[in-house]
Amino acid sequence: MMTETLIQSDREMSAPAPSPSLALELSALSKRYRVGGGMLRAARELQAVSEVSLRLRAGETLGLVGESGCGKSTLARLLLGLEAPSGGDVLIGGEPLHRIDRRALARRIQPIFQDPYSSLNPRRSVASIVRLPLDVHEIGARTERASKVVEMLDIVGLPRRAARQYPGQLSGGQRQRVAIARALIMRPDIVVCDEPTSALDVSVQAQILNLLMALREELGLTYLFISHDLSVVEHLVDRVAVMYLGRIVEERTREQLFKGARHPYTQALLASALTPEPGLGVPDAGLGTVMPDPTRPPAGCAFHPRCPRAEARCSQQAPAMPPVGTPGGRAACHFA
Amino acid sequence: MLGTDKLGRDMLSRLIFGARISLFIGIAAALISALIGITLGILAGYFGGRVDSVINYLITTRLALPVVLVALAMASLVGGSLTTVVVLLGLLLWDRFAVVTRSATQQLRDSEYVLSARTLGCSLQWILLREILPNIAGALIVVATLEMAHAILLEATLSFLGMGVQPPLPSWGLMVAEGKAYMFFKPWVIAIPGVALFVLVLAINLIGDGLRDINAPDGRN
Amino acid sequence: MALLDIRNLRVDLPVETGTLHAVRGIDLSVERGEMLCIVGESGCGKSMTSLAIMGLLPRRAQVRADSLTFDGIDLTAISERRRSDLRGARMAMMFQEPMTALNPAWTLGNQLIEALRRHRRVSKRQARERAVELLERVGITAAAERLSQYPHQLSGGLRQRVMIAMALMCGPDLIVADEPTTALDVTIQAQILRLIRELQQEMGTAVIFITHDLGVVARIADRVAVMYAGEVVESAPVEALYARPGHPYTRGLLECIPAPGRTAPGSRLQAIDGVVPSLVGELEGCAFRNRCPRAEPCCAQTPPFASLEAAHRARCHFAATVATVATDSREALCS
CATH class of the missing domain: 3.40.50.300 (P-loop containing nucleotide triphosphate hydrolases)
Structure with missing residues (x-):
């Protein structure tokens, strides 16, 4: 366990700075589809992938x-x-x-x-x-x-x-x-x-x-x-990126994410995972039953209708996502 | 063995030769229409979008045409002959091939093995001919038998009306037409080719059913 | 007396190559108000077991049982008509895919109201009130308006909630739930499982919950039956099963899932090698012996059920040893 942690933090330090050893780099990758267009109905736009930036080092x-x-x-x-x-x-x-x-x-x-x-x-x-x-x-x-x-x-x-x-x-x-x-x-x-x-x-x-x-x-x-x-x-x-309605909402090393997720959606995902431990019951992640329509994403933070921590500003202002390679990981949440 | 017709020609040998003509027309017409229908269907199913719209329009147009009337009109315009009948029927019977191919291709287009063929850099031709076509062949063979039977019946109809195969070629439809004047005196002259036609079409349909049964469990897997 | 009592249930299906023995002589019993996970x-x-209990097996399937009684009623002896009266009224079923259970051509209100009026003499209004009440109970907002919607207008999670409401309309004694949350996302799955567990305890309904997910089982079950190759190989109260699995298969299942804290990330997982034997034709001896790490010559004989402790039984010659070894190694791994 100890050595694991050491290796982890070591990798983190050398993380930023794009280098030729990057196997894959996505910058602001987006994909829109037109859906449901018919004779009488106007087609709507589905933002399936929205400004996704990620980097994968070789190996x-x-x-x-x-x-x-x-x-x-x-x-x-x-x-x-x-x-x-x-x-x-x-x-x-x-x-x-x-x-x-x-x-x-x-x-x-x-x-x-x-x-x-x-x-x-x-x-x-x-x-x-x-x-x-x-x-x-x-x-x-x-x-x-x-x-x-x-x-x-x-x-x-x-x-x-x-x-x-x-x-x-x-x-x-x-x-x-x-x-x-x-x-x-x-x-x-x-x-x-x-x-x-x-x-x-x-x-x-x-x-x-x-x-x-x-x-x-x-x-x-x-x-x-x-x-x-x-x-x-x-x-x-080694590293985890969490996606919600087409966007990356959190990205961290495995250790950091599973020990200290900062985005409420990631926290809800982690809380909802059912590990095989009897006696714990089914956890309540505090999410509502409102499911977003991906063709009409909510204004502000896309997660706010389900978020247990949402406040007024979450429905108006979309939280910014820190750039790729931010040391210590990144999360798109006003309270992260 | 079956006697002779009004010109003293032997019925049995005419019947056997007629079978050859019927089968030839059935197979040739089915082949031509398969070529047209499968090509259109697979393109429409695979590409979707505009291509699909255009091809769908073609299919609808074709379905709006009354086959017998158009065939009659065209045959009378060009003049009936064996080649005319085959080409005409081939050009008119491709709709079912196109519809079946199109929907089967749509189902396979997004299957993961077609996706992986695409990620392997396979050419379009490879994907259509080697990945998709073999997997819809079963359904298409059944369609082919149906269309064969269909073509044979239509040929008989055209020949009966004098717009198909021209005498003295022994087409069954022609034999029925020639016999119709003696229907009440020598009913076998008309019954023999009629029964032969019935048996052949029935046999082809049964083969189609059998092929469908053989293919069904495979298709499900 | 147990609500549902099954003795030596067998289900055979004719297949091209012979007879598929899908269920090979299982005993199960469910108490009132109990959550049994299979x-x-x-x-x-x-x-197949769940369908046999509900009487919904395909016609070609042959069902035999020494006893199949539900609340004292012998299910093998009654007519199909009485069986179907029982279904819906006293036994209900939940499926993995709610779209297969909900008729796409009918509104939700129609289906819920019909579900009740088929079995109970109530007025349309009363049935409607019950439907609204239950929809609200399963967490559907604006329930009254939802009654005029069609199934396809709802999201997967909401549909599953409607199906739960439908199963509960007549207040059944037993619900058979066949993987009702498998197709759902994790956050929705947790919500639905919470709901099922809450309602089950609140209404005192017995539930047979069928799943392949050991995480789900751990969190909701009172008692667990582990099935392998058409047999129940182990049955136990949930804590005992996870702490002291007495069958090598159960143990293998528990060890092959990555579990934070027990398995170090990136380490090799314990896999169960080999494949399940074919159930076509007769099977002799322990069905798991070709994949079992502890198999010995005596495993060629069908092992009896070994009683390990109260209500904990495992079908293995070495059940007692397996249970203790399992405890040790699991504790060793956890520390």
Whole structure:
């Protein structure tokens, strides 16, 4: 425990100052959608991601937490180049994302999705799924590709006979291993894990988390780890960013966040997490039942209608978010 | 074995040759319409937005056309022949392919394996032909059998009305037309091609049902 | 006498390759006013058990039980008609996805009022008053106006509240809740669980709460039954189960979730290796032995239930040792 803390604070000190060792940098990244437009109704604007600025150092794991609809999956899609941002920039290894060719991008950043039942093409064998990136990028000769596939299956802990099987014949955990093998066969620098274990049983979740941690170590991967499960996030990440209605509302190192969150939303999230300790009852985080309409975000601080600490000024003035790299973390709250 | 028709031609051999023509027309028309319909449907389903609107407009326009009337009008304009019938039917029967492909593609477009193919840098062609198409093929085979049956019946209709395959080619529809004058004296002359048509269409539909059953559990997984 | 008493319940489903024994002879009993959590992973038979209790299994499923009694009524002997009278009136169900339970074409008011008037002779006005009262109780503001809304106009959390209100309309003795909070966000989940627990204690309703989430179980259960491969492998009062798990599977489940304070961040988690055996065809011996770290040759014989302490039973040859080892190692880890 002691050494843990030391390492943590050490990392913090060296945190600011953008350097070439930044794997990923988002500056004021935004994404708007038009929704609900019809013949008679005017389309409304949904600000799915709003001015998100984050930095990931090479080899670091950043956890991104938030509830459904907070924009964390949209953020993932922006990073993967699946959608174009409406504003702001993504730098991958210092290079703007929009200037990187799609195929080159694929070698640098790869996703692992939530649902291993829909992330694998049911008509392809495991070998063909894992080999797909090599086929698309025409890497190596046929035999070379085949041996790479076998190697990758070994790395993710799948038996070699699995190569000839189809996704329908595998269990959820095995499918997720296939998805991981496919994502890593081209050795990307950054992996975007979008709720990689939330569709799995707990006993399998532990296997996959162990695998992800081991691979991070072995291959020096940088993870953006998106999850709503705070105990998983606490176990896996170095730093945490909390998202609410498209904005980052708090960002801190793991230690700081789980010991001393400053934003009331983060505090409510932490209070609502149910650890397996009997006798404690279900906590009351003091949030109201009012759910915000993301197409009409509340004025002022977006969280104020649910916030137990809200005051008059919260409904008028949006709290400013300190810049990226602020020592000791940052939170967008008047009372932080 | 089945006797002869009014010109003394053997019914059985005409029937067998007729089967060849019917099947050829069915398959060829289904292929042409599949090509048109699947292309339009997959583009509409995958891209959505404007592309979808335009293609949807095309589908609606096509659905507003009465197939038999248009086919008759066009055939009388161009002159009936085997090629005309095939091309005409191919150009008129693609709607169901387009609708089915479009909705199936929409479902798959946002599936995570298509997303991961995109993040792997796969080309559009790769994604459409290798990731999406094989997964909707099951549904499309069923549509193809239905359209085949449809095309065969339409060909028979056109030929019966004299706008389809021209004599002396032994089309079943033509045989029915030729036999109709003797309907009350020699009913088998008209019954034999009629029954053959019925059996063929029924068989094709049953094959379609069977294929659907084979494909159903796969599709669900 | 227990409110619900189940002895040797079996559910078989015909599948292409044979017979799937989804539930393989389980005993359960629920007292009045008790919260029993059934916990287990996907495919362990927990949902099948809940559907068997409610009499809602698909027709092709075969249900057999030595005894299945609800408040003295033999559920296996009564007609489908009486069963459906019982459902809704005295036993209610909550689902994971409220949209499957709420009819999208009807207003909330219609559905709530119908839920009551189907089983009780009350006037429309009385039913309406009851609906408003319950909606307010489950934390829905402007309840009277909400009655004319349709399910799709509500957020997920509100829908789940409406479903709770609907389950409570007739004041049932037993509620079977099948993962009712799994699809919800953590903050909403906590609110809904609080609500269910409060209402259950206030109204003295017995609840069978089915979940895979050990965090949820710890916070709301009175008693827990752990299911694995169609069997109950352990049942115990909640504190005893978490402090002294007597079955290696329970222990494995508790140890494989990262828990702040017990597992150091970044450390390797205890995983349960291997996969659940297929439930198609007969299964001999302990179903967990292929994944069990303590399996011995004798595990090829079906272990009996070992009584560890009052109301704490585990189906393992080594239950007594497992329970003590578990305590030691967990304490060692916590310190």
